[in-house]
Amino acid sequence: MNKQVAIELKGISKHFGSIQANRNVDLTVYRGEILSILGENGSGKTTLMNMIAGIYYPDAGEIFIDGKPVAIQSPKDAFDHKIGMIHQHFKLIDVFNATENIVLGIEDGGKYNLAKAEEAVREITEKYGFEINPQKKIYDMAVSEKQTVEILKVLYRGADILILDEPTAVLTPQEIKKLFNVLRAMRADGKSIIIITHKLNEVMEISDRVAVLRKGEHIGTVETKDTTEQQLTEMMVGRKIVLNIDRTQVENPADRLLVVDLNCTNQEGAKVLDHISFTARSGEILGIAGIAGSGQRELLEAIAGLQPLDSGEIVFIRPKKNLPVSFYHKTLKEVKHLAAEGKFHYEDGTPVDLSGKKNGEIKKLVNDGKILFNEDEVMSLRDKTPLQIRELGVRLSFVPEDRLGMGLVGNMDLIDNMMLRSYRKGNSILVNRKPPETLADQIVKSLEVVTPDLHTPVRKLSGGNVQKVLVGREISSAPKVLMAAYPVRGLDINSSYLIYNLLNKQKEDGTAVIFVGEDLDVLLGLCDRILVLCGGKVSGVVDARSATKEEIGLLMTKSKQTTEQEVSAHE
Amino acid sequence: MGTFAAFFSRAIMQGTPLLFGAVGEIITEKSGNLNLGIPGIMYIGAISGVIGAFFYEQSDYYIPAIGVVIALLSCLLGSLLASLIYCFLTITLRANQNVTGLALTTFGVGFGNFFGGSLIKVTKSEVPYLSLAETGSAFSATTPLAGLGWFGKMFFSYGFMVYLAILLAVLASIFLNRTRAGLHLRAVGENPATADAAGINVTKHKYFATCAGGMIAGLGGLYFVMDYMGGIWANDGFGDRGWLAIAIVIFALWKPVLAIPASYLFGALYILFNYLSLPMSMIPIFQMLPYVVTILALLITSIRNNREKQPPAALGLSYFREDR
Numbered sequence: 001m002n003k004q005v006a007i008e009l010k011g012i013s014k015h016f017g018s019i020q021a022n023r024n025v026d027l028t029v030y031r032g033e034i035l036s037i038l039g040e041n042g043s044g045k046t047t048l049m050n051m052i053a054g055i056y057y058p059d060a061g062e063i064f065i066d067g068k069p070v071a072i073q074s075p076k077d078a079f080d081h082k083i084g085m086i087h088q089h090f091k092l093i094d095v096f097n098a099t100e101n102i103v104l105g106i107e108d109g110g111k112y113n114l115a116k117a118e119e120a121v122r123e124i125t126e127k128y129g130f131e132i133n134p135q136k137k138i139y140d141m142a143v144s145e146k147q148t149v150e151i152l153k154v155l156y157r158g159a160d161i162l163i164l165d166e167p168t169a170v171l172t173p174q175e176i177k178k179l180f181n182v183l184r185a186m187r188a189d190g191k192s193i194i195i196i197t198h199k200l201n202e203v204m205e206i207s208d209r210v211a212v213l214r215k216g217e218h219i220g221t222v223e224t225k226d227t228t229e230q231q232l233t234e235m236m237v238g239r240k241i242v243l244n245i246d247r248t249q250v251e252n253p254a255d256r257l258l259v260v261d262l263n264c265t266n267q268e269g270a271k272v273l274d275h276i277s278f279t280a281r282s283g284e285i286l287g288i289a290g291i292a293g294s295g296q297r298e299l300l301e302a303i304a305g306l307q308p309l310d311s312g313e314i315v316f317i318r319p320k321k322n323l324p325v326s327f328y329h330k331t332l333k334e335v336k337h338l339a340a341e342g343k344f345h346y347e348d349g350t351p352v353d354l355s356g357k358k359n360g361e362i363k364k365l366v367n368d369g370k371i372l373f374n375e376d377e378v379m380s381l382r383d384k385t386p387l388q389i390r391e392l393g394v395r396l397s398f399v400p401e402d403r404l405g406m407g408l409v410g411n412m413d414l415i416d417n418m419m420l421r422s423y424r425k426g427n428s429i430l431v432n433r434k435p436p437e438t439l440a441d442q443i444v445k446s447l448e449v450v451t452p453d454l455h456t457p458v459r460k461l462s463g464g465n466v467q468k469v470l471v472g473r474e475i476s477s478a479p480k481v482l483m484a485a486y487p488v489r490g491l492d493i494n495s496s497y498l499i500y501n502l503l504n505k506q507k508e509d510g511t512a513v514i515f516v517g518e519d520l521d522v523l524l525g526l527c528d529r530i531l532v533l534c535g536g537k538v539s540g541v542v543d544a545r546s547a548t549k550e551e552i553g554l555l556m557t558k559s560k561q562t563t564e565q566e567v568s569a570h571e
Numbered sequence: 572m573g574t575f576a577a578f579f580s581r582a583i584m585q586g587t588p589l590l591f592g593a594v595g596e597i598i599t600e601k602s603g604n605l606n607l608g609i610p611g612i613m614y615i616g617a618i619s620g621v622i623g624a625f626f627y628e629q630s631d632y633y634i635p636a637i638g639v640v641i642a643l644l645s646c647l648l649g650s651l652l653a654s655l656i657y658c659f660l661t662i663t664l665r666a667n668q669n670v671t672g673l674a675l676t677t678f679g680v681g682f683g684n685f686f687g688g689s690l691i692k693v694t695k696s697e698v699p700y701l702s703l704a705e706t707g708s709a710f711s712a713t714t715p716l717a718g719l720g721w722f723g724k725m726f727f728s729y730g731f732m733v734y735l736a737i738l739l740a741v742l743a744s745i746f747l748n749r750t751r752a753g754l755h756l757r758a759v760g761e762n763p764a765t766a767d768a769a770g771i772n773v774t775k776h777k778y779f780a781t782c783a784g785g786m787i788a789g790l791g792g793l794y795f796v797m798d799y800m801g802g803i804w805a806n807d808g809f810g811d812r813g814w815l816a817i818a819i820v821i822f823a824l825w826k827p828v829l830a831i832p833a834s835y836l837f838g839a840l841y842i843l844f845n846y847l848s849l850p851m852s853m854i855p856i857f858q859m860l861p862y863v864v865t866i867l868a869l870l871i872t873s874i875r876n877n878r879e880k881q882p883p884a885a886l887g888l889s890y891f892r893e894d895r
Contacts, residue, residue, distance in 0.1 A: 055768065055892070076770030091765035093758050095878055103751075104758050105769030112751040139878050153769075 004031040005067065006161055006192040007052065007083070012061035014047055018452050021047040025061070025218045027211055029161065034183060034193045036203040036224075038236055039213035040492035041464025042450040045196045046088070048213070049163045053085035054078035076105075081161075084154025088165040088196075090146045092138045098149045099134040102156050117156075124155050128185045131178075144175040151182070162186065163194045168202055169489070172292065180206050198236075198492040200229045212236055237494050245500050245525040247545075248508060253281040254376075255317055256512035257303070257394075257481050262312035264298055264536075272298045274536040276312070280481060280512040282319070285503060287527030287544060288516040289552050295536040296516045300483045303394065303514075305386035316392060318377040319480065319510075324369035328391075332359060335366060344371045393480030407470045410459030414440040414451065417458055418473055443472035447498055464491045468498070475502050482506050485516040500526055520549045532556055576721040578839070578846050580728055584799050586838025587729075588613070588809075590736040591791025592816025593823065593830040594743050599784030600820060601747060602777045603760035603885040604661060607672025609788050610813020611679020612653045616789020617796045618683040619649025621804045624706040624797070625690055635709035642706055642797060643790075650789025653679060654782045662777045665889040676813070684806045691804075700805040707802015710794075730798040732790065736834075739787055743827035756780055760883035763890035773890055791816065815841070818865040824872065824880045837861045 009027040013020070022044045029035050039045045050056045052063065054075040062069050065081050072078050078085070092101050103117045118134045125132055132148045141149070147167060154162055168176045183193055183206060197203060203210055204224060211221040212235040219235045257280040264273035272295050280286050288296055301307035303314055325335060325344065336354055338344065344352035352371055354362055365371050381389055408417050418436035440454050447468040451461055458466055471487050484503065488496040503526065506513050517523045523530055527544040532555040540555040592609055599606045606612075623645025627638050657675050660666040691701050716727035747753040758766040759776045767773050795812070796804050815837055822837075823829035844857035872880050 053768075074770065075768045079770055085768075087768070091762070091768045093761045093765055094884065095761060095881075096754075096758070100754060104754065105766065105771045107751070112749070112754075137878070 003033075005029070006031045006065070008064040008067075009048075009052070010062045010064065012048065012051060012058045012063070014044075014051060014056060014058050019450075020216050022051075022058075022216045025213070025216075027218060027221070029192050029194060031160075031192055032187055032190045033208040034187055034195065034206055035221075036207035036210045037194060037196045037213060038198060038200075038203055038210050038232060040198065040236055040494055042462045043213045043236075043492075044216035045213055046165055046462075047216075049085060049165060049194065049196060052078065052083055052161075053163060054083075055085075079105075079157050079159070082157075082159050083161045083163070084157060084159030085163040086147065086150040086154065086165065086167060088169065090150055092146055092149060094139045095137065097135050097137050098132060098141075098152070101138060101149055102134075102153045104153075106157065121152060121156060124152060128155070128182050128189075129178075130182060143170045144172075144179075147171070147179070155186075160190075161192045161194070163196070165196045166198075167195060168197065168199060176202070200232060200493070203232065204229065214238055233493060236492070245497070245522070246504060247526065247528075248504065250281075250284045250528050251508075252510075253284050254319070255279050256282045256319075258313075258315040258317070259299075259303070260313040260315065262299070262302060262314070263310040264295075264302060264307060264312075265310055266298070272536050273302065273309075273312075276533075276536075276538055278531050278538065278541065280514055282480075282510045282512045283507055284529065285507050285513040285515055285527045287523040287530040288514065288533060289520065289523050289530050289556060290533035291556055292518070294533040294556075296485060296533060298536075299533070300485055300514070300516065303381065303389075303481075303483065305381060305384060305389045309382065312382075314381040316379050316381050316389075316394060316481070318379065318392060320373040320377045321375055322372050325366055325371050325373060326369075327363075327366060332362065335362065335371070339371070343374055345374055346370060347372065393478070395474050395477060395479035395482050407474075408458050408466065411457050413455045413457055414444070414449075414469060415454050417469065418443075421473060421477065439473070439476055440469075443469060443476065447472050447495070464495055467491055468495060471499055471502065475506060478509070479506070479511055481512045481514065483514040483516075486518060487515075488522070489518070496522075520552055523552070524549065573721065574846070576724040578842075579725050581842050581845075582835055582839035583729065583733060584838070585841050586835035587733050587736050588791035588795040588799065588812050589816045589819055589837055590740060590830060590834035591794060592788045592813055593819035593834055594736070594740045594827050595784040595786070595788030595791070596817055596820045597784070597823070597825055597827050597830060598743055598747075598756075598787065599781050600825060600886055601757055601760045601883055602780035603763060603883055603888065603890070604657075604777055604781050605668050605672065605887040606654075606657055606675075606781060606784065607669060607817065608653070608657050608675025608679065609672075609785070609817060610811075611676035611682075612650050612657075612785045613788050613792035613795075613813045613816070614679040614683035614809055615653040615792070616646045616650040616786075617792030617809060618686050618804070619789070620646030620793040621701065621703065621796055622649075622686060622690070624703050624802075625701070628703060628705055633705060635705065635712075638706040639709050642710070642793060646789050646793040647786045650786045650792075651782055653789075654785030657785070658778050658781050661889060662774055662781070665891060668887050668889065680807070683809075687804050687806050691806075700803050700808075703797070703802035703804070705802070707797050707800070710797035711801060730794075732794040732798055735790070736794070737831055740827045740831050743787075747827065757883070760885055763885055763888075764892075767890070767892055777890075788813075788816065815861055818861065821882075822865050822868045825882060837864070840864065 005028055007029045009025055012022055012025040014022045025048055037045045037049065047056060051058045052072065054072045054077050057073055063072060070081055072081065093104070099114055099118045099121055102121055121134045130148050130152065132145060132152065138146060138149065167179060171179060187193060195207065207224050209221055209223055210227065210232060212219040212232065214236060259276060259278050262273050262276040266272045276299060290296055298307050302309055339352050339354040342351055346352060347370065381394070409420065415433065415437050418439045419431060422436055437454065443449060444451060444454065449465045449468050451465060458469060467487065471484065475482065487499050491499065503513055503515060515527060524544050524547065530542050530544050530547065530552060531538060532540045532552055534556055542551060592613055596606060596609050620642040624638055624642040627641045653675065657671055660671045661668045687701065691699060694701060710732065711730040713728055713730065717723045719727065747757060755766065755771045756776050758771060759773050763773045792809060795809055796802065800808065819830055819833045819837055823833040840860040843860065844854045849857065
């Protein structure tokens with residue numbers, strides 16, 4: 001193949017404060033190829049691409065386009081050199097329609113004519129096979145449509161070099177397939193496409209060459225056909241890592257959480273949870289699979305007390321058998337009441353009778369840990385506040401698309417974010433900052449969070465690091481039930497395995513883990529049982545040790561097909 | 572009919588300074604700048620025009636048309652300088668917009684009163700106001716059409732600035748919705764990072780919109796002194812009209828054309844108590860009406876939560892490209 005260089009980087013370096021984001025990077029991109037930029041979180045992939053797109057300016061080094069050195073000082077300069085970047089966080093104006101967003105920023109001196117622009121947009125969509133309505137407002141669009149608008153935006157400007165920052169992170173498998181077809185059509189048209197990603201299977205599927213970055217440095221570029229996933233992983237991480245998830249046997253499972261016939265309607269009046277029932281057991285990881293938006297979020301929020309329910313019951317079985325009662329969860333009155341019902345015994349096995357005892361005596365007995373429960377406590381979570389549910393040890397480490405939206409406060413530093421979960425502890429009116437500081441330090445060390453120090457506002461960390469902080473904090477509180485939704489979304493391989501190991505550790509410690517995931521390979525490798533949701537219904541519960549991907553995939557879409565059939569039958 | 576025509580024309584005249592202020596503030600806010608200094612800028616615009624007109628009136632050869640032009644130019648210059656203070660602080664230095672705006676309003680009122688008071692001293696006037704009768708009458712000159720009975724009274728009995736305000740509102744609407752520059756300006760106010768990534772110069776657009784908006788608002792102050800008051804400056808005479816203009820921006824859902832009826836409605840509500848035979852104690856309740864209407868408008872738009880009827884998404888936020 002006759003290769004023509006499109007863009008060449010020589011000795012590019014960039015630092016932010018004390019963090020060196022890129023060091024002495026050389027990179028060449030050819031015309032008519034798809035190049036993957038592979039690297040862990042914080043390895044400087046996005047920063048490097050931002051320098052080509054004019055968002056940042058390099059501290060040192062040169063960029064050559066068609067052999068000539070250029071200075072790309074602003075996104076406008078990048079457009080002038082026919083470079084377009086599709087950012088991970090879409091840069092679109094919500095209240096504008098697709099066409100208005102596409103023509104935004106173009107000063108071609110011609111007359112401002114939206115109708116003509118719309119026609120040009122339609123031409124491009126037909127040429128490469130996009131599906132989009134140019135008049136649709138962005139706030140009405142699904143994520144994949146927004147991405148299409150982003151790509152159209154750079155194509156409309158006549159870009160020859162397209163940079164896509166983690167384009168598949170937000171797409172369903174079907175949408176990814178469509179995107180890849182479009183990318184192949186563009187490659188055939190002679191365009192250079194750079195994809196930032198850390199999904200190895202996609203790298204292998206779509207790219208011609210792979211450039212690997214580690215800690216801001218360019219480790220090497222290889223031809224995709226000459227390499228393997230294992231080799232790429234080693235280049236990325238810098239050491240051998242095993243791409244297998246250990247799964248231990250379930251030991252002494254006990255029912256921990258019973259969900260019985262949950263029903264829930266959302267604000268738009270659509271039924272999002274439809275007669276959901278299941279049991280989560282201690283020492284077991286229960287996976288939840290399903291197409292995005294099948295009710296995963298509502299289900300977890302319902303258990304955490306954040307989602308109003310129409311009907312149903314959530315029963316929490318608190319492991320208290322032969323353990324002492326404390327005033328942490330029970331008032332004196334409740335202790336007396338339970339004792340009168342004969343729920344307690346002393347260490348020697350004799351039943352507790354508190355009648356006739358003074359309050360002071362009872363308090364002393366409880367505080368000394370002399371009064372023990374006969375059985376595990378059974379309680380309904382529906383009459384508890386979210387705070388009470390948390391206090392009982394039911395933890396939700398929800399990691400939605402917007403990582404900072406739930407769980408962390410962007411402008412606060414790591415220590416303060418740890419304190420969000422502990423500020424109620426202690427009796428002094430001043431909070432004790434020492435324990436959260438220790439905890440933050442532990443998390444940074446054990447999860448390898450890349451941060452200048454513990455006092456950095458969380459919003460300044462890269463996405464993956466933010467996620468590690470969030471998951472680390474939730475796991476640190478020794479929960480009884482741990483719910484993790486998409487805890488590895490956006491994380492690189494190394495960090496993902498760290499999180500899997502953490503979840504496994506929780507399982508061994510007897511926690512009931514509920515893991516909502518999107519990658520079926522991971523679900524099958526990590527979980528013990530998998531509950532499949534489809535359109536708010538449980539379409540099946542399978543044993544993860546014997547189930548196949550196809551089986552789960554079928555369950556994920558099962559009821560949808562039947563409803564479609566029903567609809568067509570009615571017509 | 573006579574009373575209604577009188578009420579109608581007073582309402583239009585009351586509404587006109589509000590319309591200038593509201594159109595100016597809408598253009599400013601579309602760039603993401605919440606300029607609470609508008610009331611102050613209207614004061615500064617008014618006193619600047621008064622100063623220009625005052626010195627020209629001292630000359631021996633007074634030509635009314637030139638007096639009008641001088642008053643307009645000095646008003647625009649004064650408002651521009653005041654807007655530049657706001658721009659430099661909030662855009663270049665990224666100071667807090669609310670604090671800067673409120674400070675500018677306090678400054679503007681004081682600025683107006685200081686120079687207004689000084690001019691009154693200079694004229695050795697017996698009464699606490701300054702009269703620029705000649706320039707004033709040039710501003711409020713009407714065409715013969717004003718004599719057409721109640722019809723003329725309602726639609727043709729105003730000075731040229733009343734029509735200028737309507738024209739500016741319509742032009743602002745066309746600019747924002749039908750031109751490329753308007754699209755870019757709205758993009759800056761909705762999401763400056765996106766606009767920046769699209770190659771739009773955010774700083775330039777913010778400066779332009781804030782200065783143009785401030786100059787339009789300043790004209791409202793000038794209209795009040797020269798036409799509505801007939802060329803008479805009194806300290807604190809402009810009152811709280813600047814704040815009403817900002818309320819109209821919300822009421823008109825950031826649409827300049829809607830600001831036209833909204834301003835006249837507010838003008839009518841502002842003077843309604845004069846046309847009802849009310850006991851003195853009831854008057855403040857009626858003076859409250861424009862604000863009550865604004866709160867109701869806010870309530871209704873918030874409940875309906877239509878994405879098209881919300882303030883610019885980045886309103887009140889300063890923009891710094893490398894801030895992550």
